[in-house]
Amino acid sequence: MIPNIYYHRRRGDLGVLAEVELSQPRVAETVELLQALIRNRCVNTGERSAGHEVRNADVLAQFLGSTVDTQVYDAAPGRRSLVARIEGSDPAAPSLGLLAHTDVVPADDQDWLRDPFGGELVDGAVWGRGAIDMLNMTACMAAAMRTLGATGFRPRGDIVFVAAADEEARAEFGARYLLERHRDDVLTDYVLTEGGGWPLTAGPRPKLSWATADKGTAWLRLRVRGRAGHAAMPYGADNALVKAAEVVRRLHTHRVSPVISDVWRGWVAGMGFDAEVAAGLLDERSVLSVAREQTGDVAAAAHACTHLTITPTMARGGVAINAIPECVEIDVDARTLPGQTRGEVASEIRNALGELDPEVTIEWLHELSTTQSPLSTPVFDTVKDVTRAIVPGTELVPSLITASTDAEYFRRHGAKAYGFSITTDYVSPTEFAAMFHGPNERIDVRSLALSTTLWERLARSF
Numbered sequence: 001m002i003p004n005i006y007y008h009r010r011r012g013d014l015g016v017l018a019e020v021e022l023s024q025p026r027v028a029e030t031v032e033l034l035q036a037l038i039r040n041r042c043v044n045t046g047e048r049s050a051g052h053e054v055r056n057a058d059v060l061a062q063f064l065g066s067t068v069d070t071q072v073y074d075a076a077p078g079r080r081s082l083v084a085r086i087e088g089s090d091p092a093a094p095s096l097g098l099l100a101h102t103d104v105v106p107a108d109d110q111d112w113l114r115d116p117f118g119g120e121l122v123d124g125a126v127w128g129r130g131a132i133d134m135l136n137m138t139a140c141m142a143a144a145m146r147t148l149g150a151t152g153f154r155p156r157g158d159i160v161f162v163a164a165a166d167e168e169a170r171a172e173f174g175a176r177y178l179l180e181r182h183r184d185d186v187l188t189d190y191v192l193t194e195g196g197g198w199p200l201t202a203g204p205r206p207k208l209s210w211a212t213a214d215k216g217t218a219w220l221r222l223r224v225r226g227r228a229g230h231a232a233m234p235y236g237a238d239n240a241l242v243k244a245a246e247v248v249r250r251l252h253t254h255r256v257s258p259v260i261s262d263v264w265r266g267w268v269a270g271m272g273f274d275a276e277v278a279a280g281l282l283d284e285r286s287v288l289s290v291a292r293e294q295t296g297d298v299a300a301a302a303h304a305c306t307h308l309t310i311t312p313t314m315a316r317g318g319v320a321i322n323a324i325p326e327c328v329e330i331d332v333d334a335r336t337l338p339g340q341t342r343g344e345v346a347s348e349i350r351n352a353l354g355e356l357d358p359e360v361t362i363e364w365l366h367e368l369s370t371t372q373s374p375l376s377t378p379v380f381d382t383v384k385d386v387t388r389a390i391v392p393g394t395e396l397v398p399s400l401i402t403a404s405t406d407a408e409y410f411r412r413h414g415a416k417a418y419g420f421s422i423t424t425d426y427v428s429p430t431e432f433a434a435m436f437h438g439p440n441e442r443i444d445v446r447s448l449a450l451s452t453t454l455w456e457r458l459a460r461s462f
């Protein structure tokens with residue numbers, strides 16, 4: 001996943017406001033666990049044989065030991081997920097899920113200042129692929145579960161920790177497999193996972209994002225047809241590559257109309273902007289121009305949160321350097337807003353193509369509609385109270401995740417799922433955004449300590 005929306009004015013407020021004892025043995029254990037998870041290199045390239053999440057599942061099983069009941073599930077060789085449960089005392093009480101994933105996206109060493117799989121602790125931060133997406137949360141949730149289990153805590157409703165494989169591809173060997181084959185073992189009434197808890201600052205009080213919705217995904221393959229011929233006689237040729245270049249240009253420059261959704265309204269209201277700025281951000285005609293005037297990365301976030309986006313990402317075609325290509329394929333990543341359909345994606349692409357439309361066919365590779373959970377639920381109130389006890393005065397701001405997470409599969413099975421954690425403003429928002437699937441991914445130890453405390457206290461208060 002990639003970050004959702006945030007706005008930032010000053011650095012360091014959250015870290016200073018929060019009271020956290022970094023010398024606790026539990027903090028060191030969480031750091032060591034995160035380092036081990038990073039060093040296991042559970043890199044998910046999307047192939048069946050990738051991931052090797054068995055390594056991280058086994059590290060977690062060893063870490064949890066006999067403090068809680070654990071079970072592992074192998075969706076395919078090497079694709080292991082782990083589930084840990086603390087049984088509640090009241091079968092009628094709502095259950096709470098802590099949903100993590102154990103895989104990471106690839107990392108190119110050349111772009112990094114540190115070894116992406118070294119898990120080094122440098123100046124109060126743990127470096128490595130997965131440090132913010134989301135092995136950090138996996139480690140914090142596991143540490144909280146171990147403490148809860150070791151102290152003999154008995155919740156009212158079940159508390160279930162799910163460390164799923166294969167989140168970074170299509171969840172075929174992770175969340176989807178678990179929900180289809182072992183639904184009762186993993187499904188809870190409420191689910192908390194990645195995608196939220198990032199510091200937002202517009203006004204005097206600290207604000208953290210509370211992710212209530214994921215954008216939908218549509219992956220498409222466009223095929224542009226031409227006529228094969230000898231490259232030495234190009235005059236009058238119908239060259240599919242030349243046409244494809246024009247198709248890509250049109251997709252890139254096509255302007256889609258903005259949509260002001262409920263979750264966008266909630267974000268703007270929650271951020272506490274000046275009335276004039278808020279009004280501008282809620283008006284289709286001015287949302288982008290007003291967003292551009294704000295500090296931080298508001299414009300990119302505002303664009304993604306108010307638009308169906310259509311992004312060409314891969315192209316392939318041609319058979320020889322001296323042959324005019326007959327066919328070129330362009331892969332496109334489109335992301336939909338709540339309520340938008342396949343028909344709307346197709347018609348935006350047709351509009352973009354214009355008179356080239358008859359020369360292009362569309363194949364749908366993968367499609368997921370948006371999912372969202374209601375803003376105000378009992379878990380929201382509890383999370384808010386617990387967070388305020390840790391970081392006084394914090395507001396939770398409803399947010400839309402512009403990519404997708406495993407939350408959407410759990411929502412499809414009836415859970416109310418949210419993205420949250422506590423992350424300090426240890427780097428600038430621009431740096432933070434660039435770390436998702438990017439180089440130099442790292443997390444400060446203070447955030448790890450705060451989030452571990454959050455999960456433990458939440459379980460005790462739920």
Ligand SMILES: [Zn+2]
Binds near residue numbers: 101
């Ligand atoms: Zn993730």
